[in-house]
């Protein structure tokens with residue numbers, strides 16, 4: 001019998017990964033209202049914004065105003081994703097609780113995404129780590145396309161481990177490594193293999209998994225992670241967002257669906273599902289279209305009265 005973790009920590013990435021992949025503009029006030037509502041659901045980690053160049057991601061051009069405008073709930077960790085030293089300095093200026101840095105496991109995706117080779121990104125990561133270290137700001141290192149690349153297809157497990165090793169050599173060291181299935185190419189067997197390899201190579205390091213539900217395998221992939229004892233996951237309220245490579249495709253795995261499944265499995269998250277559903281409805285209003293979240297449509301599981 002599998003020993004599942006008793007507790008799981010969810011990082012809500014809807015305000016960042018979700019909104020930046022939405023076509024429409026969500027006004028600053030609505031972004032603030034959404035983050036404030038999320039902070040009152042019991043969620044302990046919220047990826048609130050990204051500090052990227054406004055031309056690269058116009059949806060995040062108001063990141064500093066958003067952070068200045070939110071009400072910081074004590075005990076909630078508000079993070080920002082940054083692509084370079086300039087972004088790291090903005091994150092420090094905004095007094096974020098944590099930062100995510102990122103690079104791709106595959107060379108072509110990294111070049112398309114940040115116009116740098118993986119080696120250049122690793123050098124940039126050290127520069128960012130130093131800035132964050134001086135500010136005593138912890139960071140998570142995200143490896144994108146860890147389960148497959150839209151340009152190269154399969155990414156060798158060895159390649160992912162090599163990038164993880166390089167990231168774990170940064171000074172200061174990232175608080176955790178997140179493996180990202182950026183375009184929804186993972187499957188449970190691959191998740192089992194890659195997480196198993198990571199745990200064998202880097203015992204004691206915290207691993208986090210970031211799945212997109214692009215092809216419907218999201219929660220199955222979470223289950224594979226749970227069976228390996230992984231306790232950190234990213235998800236997005238309502239399943240907000242999309243995929244920049246496939247117009248119309250769904251985004252991150254849905255937070256309410258994940259919370260609903262975990263709670264039904266007897267795994268605690270500290271999150272109030274009803275409050276979370278209210279946030280998902282709010283997000284649905286703000287983006288102005290139906291979101292893919294399934295619990296959002298069906299409601300939480302209820303016990304029907306016996307006949």
Ligand code: ZN
Pocket residue numbers: 017180181182210212252
């Ligand atoms: Zn993502």
